[in-house]
Amino acid sequence: MKLTDEYIYRQPEKYQVMLLHLISVFERAIPELELLFKWGMPYFYYKKKPFCYLAPNHKKGFVDVGFARGFQLKRNQDWLVDEKRNTVKSLRYFSSEAIDNAVLDDVILEAVTLYK
Numbered sequence: 001m002k003l004t005d006e007y008i009y010r011q012p013e014k015y016q017v018m019l020l021h022l023i024s025v026f027e028r029a030i031p032e033l034e035l036l037f038k039w040g041m042p043y044f045y046y047k048k049k050p051f052c053y054l055a056p057n058h059k060k061g062f063v064d065v066g067f068a069r070g071f072q073l074k075r076n077q078d079w080l081v082d083e084k085r086n087t088v089k090s091l092r093y094f095s096s097e098a099i100d101n102a103v104l105d106d107v108i109l110e111a112v113t114l115y116k
Contacts, residue, residue, distance in 0.1 A: 003037035015056040066090040
């Protein structure tokens with residue numbers, strides 16, 4: 001079993017469901033993404049470069065979907081959180097029902113344009 005799979009299946013059910021859903025959206029949007037286990041969390045790479053991490057925060061109750069070049073994103077600013085970070089902006093989800101696939105898809109598709 002891959003480290004990412006082990007990590008996901010060790011999470012409480014709430015986070016497992018969100019992580020599995022998010023991974024399916026990413027893989028459907030950009031099949032070329034490679035899901036690795038980096039810095040203690042699932043991390044998507046695109047063209048061998050860091051693209052987006054998925055970080056459950058059990059203390060605060062959300063999954064942080066952090067885009068490596070998030071500060072270059074222009075659309076969906078009402079949804080993106082910067083939280084005093086220099087390069088990363090993220091989408092935060094407190095439940096699987098809160099995941100807006102249309103917004104997530106749009107952010108993913110805009111983010112991938114930053115790698116061309």
